[in-house]
Amino acid sequence: MAEKEPERNVMSGQRFFYVTILNVAITIAEFIGGALSGSLSLISDAFHNLGDSFSIVFSYGAHKISQKRQNERNTFGYKRAEIIAAFLNAIALCLICLFLMVEAVKRISHPESINGSLMLAVAVVGLIANFVSAFLLNAGAKHNLNMRATYLHIMSDALSSVAIIVGGILIDIFGWVWIDPVVTILVAVYIFYESIPIIRQTNRILMQGAPVIDYQAIKHDLLQINGILGVHHVHAWSIDEHNVIFSAHVNLHDMKISEAQQIYSQIDDLMEKKYHMCHVTIQAETTRGEGEDMIYDRGNDIP
Template sequence: MGHSHAHEGEHGHSHLPGGVGDGTILIAVVVNLALTGAQILGGYVADSTALIADGVHNLSDALALVLAFGARRLARRPASPGMSYGWGRAEVVAAFVNYIALIAISVWLGIEALGRMVEPPQVAGGLVMALAGFALLVDMATAALVWRAAKESVNIRAAFLHNLADAAVSVAVILGGALIWAFGWHLADPVLTLLISGVILWHVGQEIGPVMRMLMLAAPAGVDHAALIGAMAGVEGVAGAHHLHLWQIDERRTALSVHLVMRDGADAVMAVRQAKAMLRRDFGIDHATIEAEREGDACSDAGDGHDGHRH
């Protein structure tokens, strides 16, 4: 009976958050790299695992921003025959890589902290506090630079979370340095490092779910599958709907494909138009590929358990 496609908003659009330029991200990268060198060097001098860990985490911040920057540039590329949806999902992949890196860093921090709890080192608390205080200022400044874009991009939000987590690390390192400097409690360094790793893992757990759903081509969270089928079956001339696939292209675009079973004598072209208008209005789905089939005919698509199925 034919196919109909909607292509609104697919071609020639970057779908990128506004308000933050590439130059801003590059500045944040350079500052974080400089901070990384200062903290790692200071950590060796002060014999502080927490400070070295904070420096390594700052390095991950810089790499996260580099990844976010690259994905942001890649996502601007227009759609092509080989990449018909464009490159917007590059930001989703970048976010996933950033979260995996955070998990790896947190596990490493925890292992190092457990090892140092057995025999706490003699840490130079004053130097630790000074460098961690400087790191906190840089972390907060970097987070402020990308805050606007973080509200609209899962990719930039992952990098933003890196900076917030590292700011928390810096606060804890300052506290540990203060306890060591004031009371000689050297166990504070590994204890706080262990707590920090747990906090970072908790934050990642809260954020990685939606990214995984997009990578797995899952339906957007909160979509009622039965209600969607029922709404399409309620279109004039439609006897039923099946072979429904719904997935997120990226954070801002959702796609759908479905077969509509038409009653005898029904106007398939009009039914498809009405179904698309309903999907756009009621479900926010702008890209829909709809095939119309006659009632009683076998499903035209093989696979997915529909082989030879009659309506």
């Protein structure tokens, strides 16, 4: 069977409430602190935290939707809701980073005076709150792309706070006001870099992509089952990061359905235990499709 998510309720309503309240509080504090101190990095982090608050609510909603059972309208269920949320959250994070980098470059060209002590104090408060939020989200982030995207939002905020603290100290000691926009750029680049893998993985799933699979090994193993003469028209695609669907056409001798069913059972056992497919569909044929490619390709996406 496909790898099960160890903690299905990766984000309880209580944890969701606490994390949301913490992020709203950080956002208000950083907006006020940034305005009073003149720190772009604090204001940029406030925008980031504001985005996090929406992201957390969005992720939690998607998580609740994903728990709905499959029905006539969605025969594969609603697990993709979390993939969509993770994709959109990661895209939003990248857009925020690009905006912050542009603003930081402008600030380098036109530096402004900054109250380093106030900047430092607000950043310390933000760091503590972000670490608490990260702790609350940690378990779900290990096994769920949606929560991982949200967790990345929180951890990137914690990193921002650390960078702002360092910047505040340097401004206080040396008066280096240029360090503020430089910190903003460095943090934005790092967050952008960390967001790209989530975008790639979620995009691949939404595009019906399959995980890395050795198709030749699958064909070899299937042909070892007594009665299977050929394998073609194979499809494998991901529902989410844990569940993979597999279908294939197999050539068999002309036999009774009851005899073919025994072969089906062997195929199911092989594909689920060795290749971790959560659902397997087999179409039995005698001579139809003999000699055709394992991966169907005649210029059409679906035969």
